Amino acid sequence: MSKPTPISGFPEWAPPQRMIEQYVLDRIRRTFELYGFAPLETRAVEPLDQLLRKGETSKEVYLISRLQEEGPAATGEGTLGLHFDLTVPFARYVLENAGRLQFPFRRYQIQKVWRGERPQEGRYREFLQADIDIVDRDTLAPHHEAEIPLVIGDALAGLPIGNSDGGLPITIQVNNRKLLEGFYRGVGLTDPVAALRAVDKLDKIGPDRVTALLAETAGATDAQAKACLALAEIAAPDPSFADAVRALGVTDPLLDEGLAELVAVLENAVAHAPGLCVADLRIARGLDYYTGTVYETQLRGYERFGSISSGGRYDNLASDANARFPGVGISIGVTRLLGLLFGAEALTVSRSVPTCVLVALASEERRPESNRIADALRRRGIPTEVSPSAAKFGKQIRYAERRGIPYVWFPGADGVGDEVKDIRSGDQVAAAPDVWQPPTVDLWPTVG
Amino acid sequence: MSKPTPISGFPEWAPPQRMIEQYVLDRIRRTFELYGFAPLETRAVEPLDQLLRKGETSKEVYLISRLQEEGPAATGEGTLGLHFDLTVPFARYVLENAGRLQFPFRRYQIQKVWRGERPQEGRYREFLQADIDIVDRDTLAPHHEAEIPLVIGDALAGLPIGNSDGGLPITIQVNNRKLLEGFYRGVGLTDPVAALRAVDKLDKIGPDRVTALLAETAGATDAQAKACLALAEIAAPDPSFADAVRALGVTDPLLDEGLAELVAVLENAVAHAPGLCVADLRIARGLDYYTGTVYETQLRGYERFGSISSGGRYDNLASDANARFPGVGISIGVTRLLGLLFGAEALTVSRSVPTCVLVALASEERRPESNRIADALRRRGIPTEVSPSAAKFGKQIRYAERRGIPYVWFPGADGVGDEVKDIRSGDQVAAAPDVWQPPTVDLWPTVG
Structure with a gap:
């Protein structure tokens, strides 16, 4: 295509x-x-006569029709159109449901x-x-x-x-x-x-x-x-x-x-x-x-x-x-x-994904371990992804960088415990997934 | 009508x-x-050829057309239809924006x-x-x-x-x-x-x-x-x-x-x-x-x-x-x-409006006072309405009851301070709008 x-x-x-x-x-x-x-939400469609009660905008109505039927009138409920505002559907809803x-x-x-x-x-x-x-x-x-x-x-x-x-x-x-x-x-x-x-x-x-x-x-x-x-x-x-x-x-x-x-x-x-x-x-x-x-x-x-x-x-x-x-x-x-x-570029968001922590992956075989860490962080309300591949750590860090993810988590091995790195400052500290907490400002993306 | x-x-x-x-x-x-x-949100409409890529559902497509044009083909971008799932539009979005x-x-x-x-x-x-x-x-x-x-x-x-x-x-x-x-x-x-x-x-x-x-x-x-x-x-x-x-x-x-x-x-x-x-x-x-x-x-x-x-x-x-x-x-x-x-009536909500507190109204002249109380409560994150009329307090309480609003606030007067009534228990206590806090379970409607 x-x-x-x-x-x-x-x-x-x-x-x-x-x-x-x-x-x-x-x-x-x-x-x-x-x-x-x-x-309240009302359906997207209204009968055409409802939509045309507000005269001026009649030329702006989109009609809908089923592909395999002839013309817009054949929907079974008369001609239907997409609503062009929420006031006309609401007025219809009130009349229809006044008793309730x-x-x-x-x-x-x-x-x-x-x-x-x-x-x-x-x-x-x-x-x-x-x-x-x-x-x-x-x-x-x-x-x-x-x-x-x-x-x-x-x-x-x-x-x-x-x-x-x-x-x-x-x-x-x-x-x-x-x-x-x-x-x-x-x-x-x-x-x-x-x-x-x-x-x-x-x-x-x-x-x-x-x-x-x-x-x-x-x-x-x-x-x-x-x-x-x-x-x-x-x-x-x-x-x-x-x-x-x-x-x-x-x-x-x-x-x-x-x-x-x-x-x-x-x-x-x-x-x-x-x-x-x-x-x-x-x-x-x-x-x-x-x-x-x-x-x-x-x-x-x-x-x-x-x-x-x-x-x-x-x-x-x-x-x-x-x-x-x-x-x-x-x-x-x-x-x-x-x-x-x-x-006007008057509003910005601090990152392009909800993710706060990327859990790194030492090897594909050790994915269950990284998954467990991610689970523990998510259960505590921390948005977390596991690295999509066991590429070199530098590449995994760039995955986070390109999306604005602030933290990369390195699972421990060989007697060394887990560590988490703030990839903006480069600071890396020991951390445990059931206690570590990011600063509140980093937990979710912020709009400014 | x-x-x-x-x-x-x-x-x-x-x-x-x-x-x-x-x-x-x-x-x-x-x-x-x-x-x-x-x-992500994608537009509600897709070109018909995109929608028909998934064969089987073609008979289910709704076409749209402008009321004052002839037939669905005249929208300027070929025939448009409403999307029938979110997978086909997403696939189109990925192809269109892959570079970004x-x-x-x-x-x-x-x-x-x-x-x-x-x-x-x-x-x-x-x-x-x-x-x-x-x-x-x-x-x-x-x-x-x-x-x-x-x-x-x-x-x-x-x-x-x-x-x-x-x-x-x-x-x-x-x-x-x-x-x-x-x-x-x-x-x-x-x-x-x-x-x-x-x-x-x-x-x-x-x-x-x-x-x-x-x-x-x-x-x-x-x-x-x-x-x-x-x-x-x-x-x-x-x-x-x-x-x-x-x-x-x-x-x-x-x-x-x-x-x-x-x-x-x-x-x-x-x-x-x-x-x-x-x-x-x-x-x-x-x-x-x-x-x-x-x-x-x-x-x-x-x-x-x-x-x-x-x-x-x-x-x-x-x-x-x-x-x-x-x-x-x-x-x-x-x-x-x-x-x-x-x-199956398997899910219920604790009230039919978000409102936690109804501020009562002693007389229409005193509405500014009730409005100030409502303002103070809302600033502290408590969903609040002011009574729509200065009817008898019994009628104002019934307004709250019918909607499941748990608290009615009575502004003080003549040397008596404000009081708030839990209309379920009937308990009424002295309260100030800048310190009173409802139990957490009452603050917002709960689903159970």
């Missing part, structure tokens, strides 16, 4: 990068669990998703997301919207990335859909969703073209467009943003509700994680289904690459004729985050 | 089951790493795979596998074949399943393709692969029909068929099986080679994990690509459900015109294993 090649948009990390990814995922998972989120769940239901979900986009630079077609959501039955208290960014702050805070001053590596930008819609209504616009979509393009096309778009799609006068742009310029790391909004002189009951909710999010953020959140009134999120607080997240130093963690409150995603399950959630784009950090 | 329903063959575990699955996966992963296997890998290369890989089978009872179409493989360049020393079953034994040994006597929960059945092929040649059969396929059906169709099949497909005489069946009946938990083979009086150089290799596997197993392995000469494995040791694994008490972990040595899977990368590996069918254990 010919040499295989990569497929655009389907990244494959090398083992050392995968070790870093696991380290990041372990931290994320542990943080989610510290906040009481329960784990305890509400409010807090769950996290860390899985691959797929988007059938045309291949282009920096776009992934397969990528890993880490989501948390809280849904309740009938009503969801707004304090949950204030809790979500703190979880993300904690999950990513300890990563050895971002500011060299040890500060937070991320900024979470927060806004509120009610605030935006209420404001647009308050200035007299009758299609606030069209206005929201126009303002959402501010970063991409600039204020002049947004003004034109507001006139064209939302029927905005110059004064109305000016007010919308003035709102979009407000940003503050604390509840003071509310004064700036009120200074614009617009009043509307929905605006007041949104303002109160966003103030509560900022108050909570200032109390628990100063500097983590910024109220940024230009953030709108493209998706139709958000109805309250919305979140985007900048990785400091990588702002130009866009948000690495986004989400918001949705009141109508998990609803049917009988019940309504409003929710709030956020998704960390793990592959996107790691892609940025790997590209 | 109408209430969604499950899709046959795509299991979704409830959160408590997912907690058990994560516990099992964490144990498997740690064991793999203790043996020095490095982590250190050999022998030990990797583990824990991922979902998909098989487009027709829906039927007990068949999964999406399931999780946990694989280890060792590949080397040009030649692979046979001692690696003896190491593989010990890793699986360790990975599954500690699970609280199987024998109530604390014995090993699994038996790994081992055989060797060279032994079988050499024996069939030695009795004069010219198509040993046909003979192997016939004998592989012994458990399903019985000795009489295997005899007929041997005659029909491999041209075996009655005496030859009898010899093949006599070989298939040999089984022993130690190297003594070799005497039984030799007693059949067949000689062949390939048989001798296979015997020596299988004896070495059994010797190693007896030395390191007595009772784990059985040489069982009826095990053949259906797949064409195995060329040496083969493995199947029975979960004790669930033997009728078939193997939960299978694999073997393959010499020609990862090879191209320039290089050859012989390998040996084994795959744990995690979904299959858990499906059996969940069906």
